[in-house]
Amino acid sequence: MSYLVQGKKGEQRLFMGNEAIARGALEAGISVAAGYPGTPSSEIIENLAKVSKDRHLYVEWSVNEKVALEVAAAASFAGLRALCVMKQNGVNVASDFLLHLAGSGTRAGLVLVPCDDPGALSSVNEGESRHFARLVEIPLLEPGNFQEAKEMVRYAFTLSEELRTLVMVRSVTRLSHASGNVTLGELPPTGSKAYFKHDGFILDQMEGAVISSPVEYKHTLQQERVQKAAELFEESPFNTYSGPPDPEVLLITSSACNLYSKEAVRLLQAESRVGILKMGTTWPLPPRFVERHLRMADTILIVEEVLPFLEESVKILAAELAPTIGVKTFYGKRDGAIPATGEMNPDRVIQGLARVLGIDYQPVSEGYAQKALESAFFGAPERDLTFCPGCPHRASFWSIHNALQLDHRQGFVCGDIGCYSLAMRPTGYETLKTLHAMGSGTGVASGFGMLREFGLDQPVLAVSGDSTFFHAVMPALANAAHHGANITVVVLDNSGTAMTGFQPHPGLTVDAEGNTVQALDIRRICEAMGVEVRQCDPFDLAATQATLLELISSRQGPNVLILKQLCALSPERKGKRMFNMHIDETICLGENCGCNRLCTRVFKCPGLIWDKAKRVSRIDDVICAGCGVCASICPAGAIQKEAV
């Protein structure tokens, strides 16, 4: 049994924020959980899937975030509490349904947990989900520590049922992927029954059809719910003040910034000058509660990630209240006291707060800082991200890059989202020339492919992972097929959602709970769209490059190359070498070879080392994964492989 459901009420655990969120949902008695993998959110669904049998849950990795929210909503409509989880930009994908769901309202508790990634630690954006709460008019909660992550999720279900609307609980990387002490609560009995009542009066939320029309009537209801939420939030224990009764500066904050702010006040020894108003219910704000605290100080500093969301809401209230509370001086994102891009940390808050308070703060002596900077400059060479040793993507992009070079027509690749996004960097030979959202590689390529009549005669390629293919590439490929766009889509099929930890997708025979299910065949799907499909093992460089050259020369509408090879970290491959690799130092000519050490200079697998002293390449036995690909690129035959 998973440790997530072990332990009695009152016991303490070291939980990751995502585990705390999952535990909170279990303590709320959810029956259904759905999501799409995305860092930093993935561990929530993973952990719930592990306890699905123990807790009688239905847990699924949905095909994309919109479908995940639809699946969770169905449970709510049928009287079951349901959780839906995604990363920040997943909410963009789900947003069309989200808008209509906010309009129709819900029945049993329905909670959406987006995990935002300020600073884009594992994203190609630092978009925010919070704005969707205001946009579609649903309540928003933001936990300010690990315990609260659990408590807030549990409370969100109660709130959802009280208001009959979806509730958003927003996490961030530094909560989701950080850990702290969490005290366990009770797990309720399982055994909920589902039934969808649909034949009552049309406007009856619990018995009629679940629809967002008549629109103006439903929209009015929605705004009344938000007003009611603001009333309830007046007494919320998630909003707290700590500090003197008459602070010089009132610091208003939420989420992980609460922890940074507390640290900043302590390190600046400003406890007697600064009060911290930690808001857990950040939309709608409870007006009277906020008013009471705004009265405490004339100087207000707002600390949050990423955009000035809380700042704007507080300023609107302050403007309305100005006749009674007086004019305030605000510091935050808009004046630059707190940066409006990137993630916060204690030091960024210290900097902003020190400026407002007129304090000088120096964490270490200037001498030490200078010495450390110089040592690191000379001693710690930049460590760019790379594909793992043995990664099929390195081989795939080697072939794509070489095929485009041989073709000579300035062809290019439209990128997509997954580990293979790294091919915009040197590890993938800087092959990707556009990179946007899930599925956008094929969509953008489809557009490029239609520009022939304007003279664009460069080969157009797109890449897609296997999970990404199902998520959002299928409609884009249908578009390309229907319009006859001349593009080559390369599906980098490594049999799992590898980037986020091998979550299953519709192309596999296993689901989130470990059940055997029907797998959808990417090849047959493409063929059903009338697209020519070829398949290669990317570790076979010669066959892959020859096939690619043939496909990009075709003028017959879109075609697809599936490059199928397991991820090097997949349970099937991890720790198992296909080949023992060896470099014959008597054959390797290093810099004197015609290749000028192609393997280390250009191919750059981390499993290879350039031995400066001996002037030959070496295999790093600790790192090499034994894929054998480097043996194929060595023109001298010095890199040798021996099947294991």
Next chain:
Amino acid sequence: MNGSMTALAADPYNMIITGVGGQGNVLASRLLGNMLMAQGLNITIGETFGASQRGGSVMSHLRASTFNDLSPQIPKGRAHLVVSLEPTEALRVLKDYGSEQVHVLCNMRPIHAIAVISGEAQYPEAEQLKGWITDLSHKAWFLNATETAMEMGNPIFTNIILVGALSATGVLPLDRDIFEATIARMVPSDKIAKNLEAFDRGKDLIEN
């Protein structure tokens, strides 16, 4: 709680475990966190896993304290201890989080960044690295944990060897009994003996 606190040199006591993706520092931070939590301390761990398997630098910030509202990111210049699985990563961390007071425990096995593999950047000599790190710390210990792990048959034990070595430095209360009880909850039962061996060999690297 008071008994533990006398054993901690500062409150909060701030540690950074650093290395390169795939070296096992996420597990090491969890292990250390659980060992210290078992002694009644509040633990806060901040991790960057996005790049954890992709050759990037990976840091875990681990804080033990009587406070329960600490930032999962340690403020600049405030680390008391840096445990590094790779020597250039120790320098990278010291640049931002080091001070004259910091202790460093450093595994000397290099992992070359791709700019080093390609020849665009140079990897420093071991003695030079040791010099810089010593110069930037109150006290530093250097060891060849990866080689010891390979003697044991698998480089995967490097992180546990470092935890054993850390216990022998005496900077933190990390008894063998607590290690045994904690690791038993984290790995399958047939792996416990090997992990204990790794812990002991790490201790030996410091004590002998």
